[in-house]
Amino acid sequence: MTVTAAPLVEEFQYGLDAPICLTWELTYACNLSCVHCLSSSGRRDPAELSTAECKRVIDELERMQVFYVNIGGGEPTVRPDFWELVDYATAHHVGVKFSTNGLRITPEVARELAASDYIDVQISLDGATAEVNDAVRGPGSFALALRAMRNLAEAGFAGFKISVVMTRHNVSQLDAFKALADEFGAQLRITRLRPSGRGADVWDELHPTAGQQRELYDWLVARGEKVLTGDSFFHLAGYGGGLPGLNMCGAGRVVCLIDPVGDVYACPFAIHDAFLAGNVRGAGGFAEVWRSSELFTDLRQPQSGGACASCSAFDACQGGCMAAKFFTGLPLDGPDPECVRGFGEHALAAVDAAGAPRPSGDHSHRRAPAAGARAVGQRRGPVPVSIGSRPADGDGGVLARKAGRSSGIIPDHACDQNPLAGFRPPATAG
Amino acid sequence: MRPERFGALLYHFGTRRLSFLKSPALLTVVTSLGAEPTARAACVNAGIGPAELPAYRQALATLAASQMICGRTAS
Numbered sequence: 165m166t167v168t169a170a171p172l173v174e175e176f177q178y179g180l181d182a183p184i185c186l187t188w189e190l191t192y193a194c195n196l197s198c199v200h201c202l203s204s205s206g207r208r209d210p211a212e213l214s215t216a217e218c219k220r221v222i223d224e225l226e227r228m229q230v231f232y233v234n235i236g237g238g239e240p241t242v243r244p245d246f247w248e249l250v251d252y253a254t255a256h257h258v259g260v261k262f263s264t265n266g267l268r269i270t271p272e273v274a275r276e277l278a279a280s281d282y283i284d285v286q287i288s289l290d291g292a293t294a295e296v297n298d299a300v301r302g303p304g305s306f307a308l309a310l311r312a313m314r315n316l317a318e319a320g321f322a323g324f325k326i327s328v329v330m331t332r333h334n335v336s337q338l339d340a341f342k343a344l345a346d347e348f349g350a351q352l353r354i355t356r357l358r359p360s361g362r363g364a365d366v367w368d369e370l371h372p373t374a375g376q377q378r379e380l381y382d383w384l385v386a387r388g389e390k391v392l393t394g395d396s397f398f399h400l401a402g403y404g405g406g407l408p409g410l411n412m413c414g415a416g417r418v419v420c421l422i423d424p425v426g427d428v429y430a431c432p433f434a435i436h437d438a439f440l441a442g443n444v445r446g447a448g449g450f451a452e453v454w455r456s457s458e459l460f461t462d463l464r465q466p467q468s469g470g471a472c473a474s475c476s477a478f479d480a481c482q483g484g485c486m487a488a489k490f491f492t493g494l495p496l497d498g499p500d501p502e503c504v505r506g507f508g509e510h511a512l513a514a515v516d517a518a519g520a521p522r523p524s525g526d527h528s529h530r531r532a533p534a535a536g537a538r539a540v541g542q543r544r545g546p547v548p549v550s551i552g553s554r555p556a557d558g559d560g561g562v563l564a565r566k567a568g569r570s571s572g573i574i575p576d577h578a579c580d581q582n583p584l585a586g587f588r589p590p591a592t593a594g
Numbered sequence: 595m596r597p598e599r600f601g602a603l604l605y606h607f608g609t610r611r612l613s614f615l616k617s618p619a620l621l622t623v624v625t626s627l628g629a630e631p632t633a634r635a636a637c638v639n640a641g642i643g644p645a646e647l648p649a650y651r652q653a654l655a656t657l658a659a660s661q662m663i664c665g666r667t668a669s
Binding site: 175181182184229231232259281282284323500 | 598603607612
């Protein structure tokens with residue numbers, strides 16, 4: 165469809181009036197405790213956006229003509245108003261693609277989902293076998309996902325997504341994942357493991373080896389025609405040819421993240437104060453954050469290639485993923501930690517890992533979820549979500565961030581639940 | 595369909611595919627298709643010169659192949 169010569173990627177670098185799509189984590193509450201959770205989810209944040217606030221955001225997205233939102237979490241379906249919000253979004257011409265571990269996908273729900281053109285479903289699965297999957301996502305999570313996939317397939321939901329984060333233990337299962345997707349009439353989607361959230365703690369052991377990265381790239385070139393990647397492997401373009409997709413970092417330019425308390429970050433993998441652009445609760449709402457926040461304006465300026473500028477692969481990989489560099493302690497204008505030329509490995513060797521920035525919020529369960537990954541229908545009663553008071557520091561959303569505090573103590577004793585426990589008046593405001 | 599500086603973004607909820615109109619003129623053509631008797635007339639009225647027509651024919655064919663636009667079923 166090329167009519168003018170200007171490559172779209174160049175246009176996108178300068179940002180769009182509204183995101184093409186955006187990720188919206190509806191809640192930090194989750195029934196699972198995946199070791200690589202990019203949002204460090206587990207417990208609900210008491211400052212979570214209310215139903216009315218969520219609807220106001222959807223109204224804005226409709227006005228901005230955002231085609232669809234990728235809803236995630238946490239496990240978004242544990243929100244009691246989840247289906248209400250999905251219905252509200254689709255009624256307002258905002259399509260919904262939501263990610264779930266399968267918890268609520270009963271046969272009845274699957275039939276309702278199959279009936280809507282505006283809803284797409286992604287089932288998260290990180291192993292083609294229970295052994296590989298459950299080591300990352302927790303006991304019972306493979307069975308939970310399979311049950312949801314079966315229900316969707318039986319309801320006639322063609323083309324739902326099976327979403328896989330590629331790790332050292334599942335690159336060898338790519339063909340098995342593809343077979344699984346084919347078996348259920350689903351589409352395979354694979355994405356890159358980022359050192360974000362709890363992923364920062366396991367990235368060293370779980371990220372694919374250099375050999376596996378090559379294997380992954382070759383597999384995508386040979387067999388990836390119908391496989392979605394969320395454009396997340398553009399750092400592999402340095403091997404010699406771009407993969408289908410935009411092959412650029414869209415952070416703050418064509419994508420962004422709204423977190424459960426309304427904070428807007430440049431991308432889903434960058435939940436850190438350094439990438440916090442504003443909050444949808446602000447006077448100008450989401451539109452103002454998107455259009456005029458200082459951070460997003462900066463991101464839309466021409467970026468320096470830094471140490472990578474002289475590399476022959478730079479045009480292809482553009483230095484890789486900002487979040488991956490940031491959370492491994494690498495400079496943002498240097499190589500990606502998984503640079504295919506090996507420059508990232510060299511750079512990492514020179515970095516003090518202990519000095520790498522830590523993700524800003526932590527909503528992890530304080531201990532393993534009591535009910536594990538048991539499916540709805542196998543038991544009656546409420547979903548096991550623990551509700552605590554606003555953590556004393558670190559992840560309390562706007563207020564804590566405004567006060568310039570980014571890390572501290574999360575109360576772990578019952579007697580430490582006073583709302584002012586651990587509170588220190590900020591030294592400087594702003 | 596969402597107008598943008600470079601043209602427009604199109605999203606099809608049935609196929610869940612995103613397409614791009616890479617020029618404002620193409621956007622004019624696409625939005626006027628319904629009111630014009632033929633695709634060629636839509637192009638001519640949008641100010642597309644004869645030399646450019648093949649490129650626009652190709653662009654519209656691509657859109658048709660991805661079900662973003664479709665032929666009239668009856669008139």
